[in-house]
Amino acid sequence: MEGKNFRHGRLGEVRRADDMPSISKEKRSSDRRSWRKRALLEPRTRPPSICRLPFPATRLKEKAEENIMKAYWNGTLIAESDDIVTVEGNAYFPRAALVEKHFRESTKTSFCGWKGEANYFSVVVGDDVNTDAAWYYASPKEAAKEIAGRVAFWKGVKVVDQ
Numbered sequence: 001m002e003g004k005n006f007r008h009g010r011l012g013e014v015r016r017a018d019d020m021p022s023i024s025k026e027k028r029s030s031d032r033r034s035w036r037k038r039a040l041l042e043p044r045t046r047p048p049s050i051c052r053l054p055f056p057a058t059r060l061k062e063k064a065e066e067n068i069m070k071a072y073w074n075g076t077l078i079a080e081s082d083d084i085v086t087v088e089g090n091a092y093f094p095r096a097a098l099v100e101k102h103f104r105e106s107t108k109t110s111f112c113g114w115k116g117e118a119n120y121f122s123v124v125v126g127d128d129v130n131t132d133a134a135w136y137y138a139s140p141k142e143a144a145k146e147i148a149g150r151v152a153f154w155k156g157v158k159v160v161d162q
Contacts (some may be wrong), residue, residue: 068162069093071153073133076125078102078157085146091159092150095136108132115144123157133157 069091071079081097106120121134133155140148153159 071157071159073123073130073157074125074128087147090152092147092152095149106132116141130155
């Protein structure tokens with residue numbers, strides 16, 4: 001094998017370079033350029049890692065129809081309102097709709113590329129604490145101004161439509 005030009009084919013088969021189909025240098029170069037173009041033009045299919053919610057292009061903003069929504073944790077009502085804004089499948093309750101005795105400020109923050117910096121509440125029912133189970137955007141970016149002063153839930157908090 002010394003002195004001859006060999007390439008590996010499928011499943012480890014060894015073929016001589018002369019037997020391999022040849023692709024012109026120009027064709028390889030244009031294929032690379034078209035791949036780069038496609039990569040730049042195709043929309044992103046995954047969210048950036050800093051935002052735990054879906055990418056802004058897929059966000060959904062809607063005002064709920066006059067239905068009353070309630071949030072429960074450990075069987076206890078912690079929020080209730082008919083003024084709900086839904087963004088990316090999360091129901092944002094007005095701050096005034098929260099049962100204040102069940103919420104405690106948290107030091108946790110996170111960042112979303114299109115909404116801004118999120119702050120968190122821990123939910124407290126009796127002696128049980130659900131750490132960082134609610135979040136809100138104190139000063140959201142312009143694209144998310146609908147959720148200013150509103151709180152959403154996760155981590156086992158059940159939001160039901162009545």
